[in-house]
Amino acid sequence: MAIILNVNKKVTEIWIRLVLKLYQELNERLGSNFIGLVAAPEPNITLHDINVVVIVKNVSSKVRQEVIDIARQVEEDLGTSPIISSITLERGDLLINEFKGWFYG
Amino acid sequence: MDDVVSKFVRKSKVLYSEALDDLERGNFNKAVSGFYFSVEALANAIVYKYRQRVRGFMGRVNIISKLVSKDVGKKMLYLYELRVLADHKETLLVESDAREAEKIANYLINELRKSLSKLFQLSENSLRFMNSRLIWIQEHFSCVLKYWQEF
Numbered sequence: 001m002a003i004i005l006n007v008n009k010k011v012t013e014i015w016i017r018l019v020l021k022l023y024q025e026l027n028e029r030l031g032s033n034f035i036g037l038v039a040a041p042e043p044n045i046t047l048h049d050i051n052v053v054v055i056v057k058n059v060s061s062k063v064r065q066e067v068i069d070i071a072r073q074v075e076e077d078l079g080t081s082p083i084i085s086s087i088t089l090e091r092g093d094l095l096i097n098e099f100k101g102w103f104y105g
Numbered sequence: 106m107d108d109v110v111s112k113f114v115r116k117s118k119v120l121y122s123e124a125l126d127d128l129e130r131g132n133f134n135k136a137v138s139g140f141y142f143s144v145e146a147l148a149n150a151i152v153y154k155y156r157q158r159v160r161g162f163m164g165r166v167n168i169i170s171k172l173v174s175k176d177v178g179k180k181m182l183y184l185y186e187l188r189v190l191a192d193h194k195e196t197l198l199v200e201s202d203a204r205e206a207e208k209i210a211n212y213l214i215n216e217l218r219k220s221l222s223k224l225f226q227l228s229e230n231s232l233r234f235m236n237s238r239l240i241w242i243q244e245h246f247s248c249v250l251k252y253w254q255e256f
Contacts, residue, residue, distance in 0.1 A: 048189050049162035061183075061205060068182050072175065081167045082178060087186050094195055 014080060015043050019052070021074045022084060026054060029070055033057050035091050040103045043083045047102040052086040055096060064088045113150035114221070117143045121214065125207070133203040134191040140203075140210035141188035144181060147217040154224055173220045177213060184209045 071084040124139030170178030
């Protein structure tokens, strides 16, 4: 019996580059409000259609929209279509663990 | 109008009106969710009209960003985020959240409708004509109603 694992190396490479660039940009633009991010291992692994969780100290509608803007900018810079589907949550939010569990078991 | 497209448009209208109703009743979580799905139904109408295949949520956002505008795509993502918070977070959304969702939904519905109108090549004149017909029907109907009540 064989196991076929279809890993699309190109997709994974683009995803890693996107996530790293997103981290860098969030760090620069949100400054001390940015704590970190939890990204799915692949863009198609999602929970509630979300593949990136952005963790901040203080969340507001302005911060949420800024994160969306940054994600779109990162995609444009790397020449990809919209792939990053993010949610912005405050440190300690119960949903963060739910996403971590779903992405990484 | 295409039958499937008109069904999506009708669904969008019904969901929007239900969301408004929920907002007025203080059902803020349901309202936010309803506003999102009202937008999604209209987006589905456009996607269907263009005969595009959608692969998941981001696939839809991708197509709408290309066919309508990047800003509409961004706002859809933001409204979707509010919907996830309404449906999956342990805390409850408040009135200001629902009002914000309403504002974004209004913008999105307006933009998506404009796009849909362009798609069906409805000129301003034909829209004006349709509006004048609608007014005529309303006036005519109110006369009939008045007559009926008096009768």
